[in-house]
Amino acid sequence: MDELIAWSVKLNSGTASDVDQECFQEWRAFDPMHEHAWQTLHAMEQNFTAIPAHARQLVANTITRADAQTITARPRKPKLKALAMTTVTLLAAALLINQVSPWQQPIHYATHIGQRATFQLADGTQLMLNTNSSVDVRYTLLKREIVLNHGEVYLITGHDTDALFGRRHFWVNTAQAKFEAIGTRFSVYQQANTTQLHVAEGIVAMHVAQQPEVRAYANDTYRMQGASALPIKAETPHSDPMAWVDGVIIAKQMRLEHLMTELSRYQALPLSYEDNTGNLVVSGVFQLNRDDPAEHALQTLGHTLPIRITRQHGQLLIRKK
Numbered sequence: 001m002d003e004l005i006a007w008s009v010k011l012n013s014g015t016a017s018d019v020d021q022e023c024f025q026e027w028r029a030f031d032p033m034h035e036h037a038w039q040t041l042h043a044m045e046q047n048f049t050a051i052p053a054h055a056r057q058l059v060a061n062t063i064t065r066a067d068a069q070t071i072t073a074r075p076r077k078p079k080l081k082a083l084a085m086t087t088v089t090l091l092a093a094a095l096l097i098n099q100v101s102p103w104q105q106p107i108h109y110a111t112h113i114g115q116r117a118t119f120q121l122a123d124g125t126q127l128m129l130n131t132n133s134s135v136d137v138r139y140t141l142l143k144r145e146i147v148l149n150h151g152e153v154y155l156i157t158g159h160d161t162d163a164l165f166g167r168r169h170f171w172v173n174t175a176q177a178k179f180e181a182i183g184t185r186f187s188v189y190q191q192a193n194t195t196q197l198h199v200a201e202g203i204v205a206m207h208v209a210q211q212p213e214v215r216a217y218a219n220d221t222y223r224m225q226g227a228s229a230l231p232i233k234a235e236t237p238h239s240d241p242m243a244w245v246d247g248v249i250i251a252k253q254m255r256l257e258h259l260m261t262e263l264s265r266y267q268a269l270p271l272s273y274e275d276n277t278g279n280l281v282v283s284g285v286f287q288l289n290r291d292d293p294a295e296h297a298l299q300t301l302g303h304t305l306p307i308r309i310t311r312q313h314g315q316l317l318i319r320k321k
Helices: 002-012 018-030 032-050 053-068 079-100 256-263 293-301
Strands: 107-110 117-120 126-129 134-139 143-156 169-173 178-190 194-207 214-217 221-225 248-255 271-273 281-287 307-312 315-320
Touching: 002 018, 002 032, 018 032, 107 126, 126 134, 248 256, 256 271, 256 281, 256 293, 281 293, 293 307, 293 315
Parallel strands: 143 169, 271 315
Antiparallel strands: 107 134, 117 126, 126 143, 134 143, 143 178, 169 178, 178 194, 194 214, 194 221, 248 281, 307 315
């Protein structure tokens, strides 16, 4: 970003030499992102004429006043106004960039069933995806946005020290809500019609449709169902929402049916049960960092619960003993 602005100022200053022009062309050719960034900036500069007339007049008046305020007796160069116009254009483009054009194309990250992966983002944010999850990361000049398409993500937000206009707001969007992180560590789990938020540290502001903002604090867990329902605080979760980060499921008086639902996320093997075995209550720690974690966990439970586990017709079936 700094290089891009430096080139824009140099080329619009009227002092660029032939050598500067050659170096600029080399910079554009060095990286496709350089060329994309330059074309985006050039298009936004061209769009300056599309600003409403009253706004253009305000900009022109501002530049005229700035030109009149000399800090020395020496007159300013004629090119100063063009340089100032370029600077104002850059600022105007920055203010409009979320509506006009993204600074870069969204970056897609995904995991398959049984996989967990960690990624380091440009602003220093650490992003960890749980099994079978997908996000799109979109950073602009003014905000950082992560769209959780499905699955679960854990985030340690970065300090964003290199941001041009200061630390940008950090958002996570799901089908049910938008979450604004305020210096935090948190996880978001997107299911078919439900979103779950857990805050490990800091504060997260929840925005649901036209409802008032609700803030979640450290150790809070909230669920949102539907596109307009208020967040509901989960007082006694039956599993540790952050345990998967350490490669385990921690069940706390959880129904076996719900444990099977969780386990099925980590192994591409259908799980089913007969009779009322799904109502059995389970507590324990179940390892995910192994082959066939679901089958291994259920076989282990078979030693302590009145159940037996068999493979039948390509699925794992749980029956009463």
